[in-house]
Amino acid sequence: MGAMSPGPWVHCGRVFSVEEIAGIRQTVAWLPRLGRRELAATLCEHLQWYTVTGAAKVHACREFLERLEAAGLVALPPLQVARRPRPVPPAPVVAAPMPIHGPLAALGPVRLAPVRADAAAVAQWNAAVARWHPLGYKGAFGYRLRYFITAGEQHLGCLLLAGAARALAVRDHWIGWDAQTRRANQVRVLNNSRFLIFPHVQVPHLASHVLGQLARRVRADWLEHWGFAPLLLETFVDPRHYAGTCYRAAGWELLGETSGSGLARPGRTYHSAPRQVWVKPLSAQWRERLCAASGGTTP
Structure with missing residues (x-):
């Protein structure tokens, strides 16, 4: 054919x-x-x-x-052979943790630990975010990467990166995207869709320290996990509850706010409170590459 x-x-x-x-x-x-x-x-x-x-x-x-x-228009991944599913450990019951207070330096080295194929670690991450994040957690699909925020043997929080918002007027105008270049390059933009410091962890400057570390390492982590490197991070902050202080301190830029409405699916719109839109470029050539008509093929 x-x-x-x-x-x-x-x-x-x-x-x-x-x-x-x-x-x-x-x-x-x-x-x-x-x-x-x-x-x-x-x-x-x-x-x-x-x-x-x-x-x-x-x-x-x-x-x-x-x-x-x-029809020869796409090359799909091979069909996976059906296997008996491995039992997934139940979400652990998280005991009331001991409070962690004090200066950042007292924690020792803080690091981001990627959560990959370990089912127990994934279940633990899911349970913690579902319990403590204001938005909860019901799962994610598509390309994504979870992290635990750790210091020694202690877990201090969780972070999730996933695909960018499909269309966002204030972001797209700032980048210089039209619809075609957005479709070609959107995969290079990652959304920080969950960022959680556990409520029992009260350490000044920890959040901005973690965001700074994320910006320095995410290109290598994403390249290793998914085979290409991102060029831009984005996130949304609800100004009714947060000021975005940690993002500002970590060098992110506030672009403006979402409109608070959009198309949920054909014929059905949604309305929500406007969110602040924050972004963080990850490469000196980020705008040139995000606006390339071809989308680029190099990592």
Whole structure:
């Protein structure tokens, strides 16, 4: 079967434009280490492809990806051989911890410890964030990287990096993105979607110290884990509860606020309190590379 047109395509009643097909191909090329289901879930989020109840249309998206692969437009990761699932340890019961107070220097070396394939460590991280983070935690899909914040044998907090917000006016204008270059380069922007210092840890300047360490090491960590290096970090801060002081102290830049509304899925909008948008470039050439039409292929 010869190569087919890159668009428009129709699947399960949805029409995919040439631009959307180009974005799908770009995402598949950038995330070769994701399994097919996670890849489909990530694309559903990017495409805002949901059922009327708000569930991601993962099965339909996998079917569509297989059609695109048969047409020679994408190369999907190999199908995984079904294995008996390993038992996942239950989320641990977190005992009331001892308070940690005092100056930062008294903690000794503070480090970010990536949480990778260790099921017990993942369960512990999930349980801690679900218990203590104001937004809770119900899981993440797509490309992401968890960290424990540690000092010696002590856990002081948790941090999560995941995919960037799909479209964000104040950020996109600041970068200089149009829709096409955003689709090509968005994978290079990471969202600090969870940042938690445990409530029993009261150490001045710890949060900004951790953010500074993150900016210095995240490119190497992400390259090792996902095969490419990010160029920009972003995060959102609710000004009703926080001032963003630790981000400012760590050299992040405040761009403005979100509008407080957007498109949750076709025909359904959402409204929320505006959030501050903070960003941190990770490379001297970050803007040039994020605005390259091709998206770039080097790590």
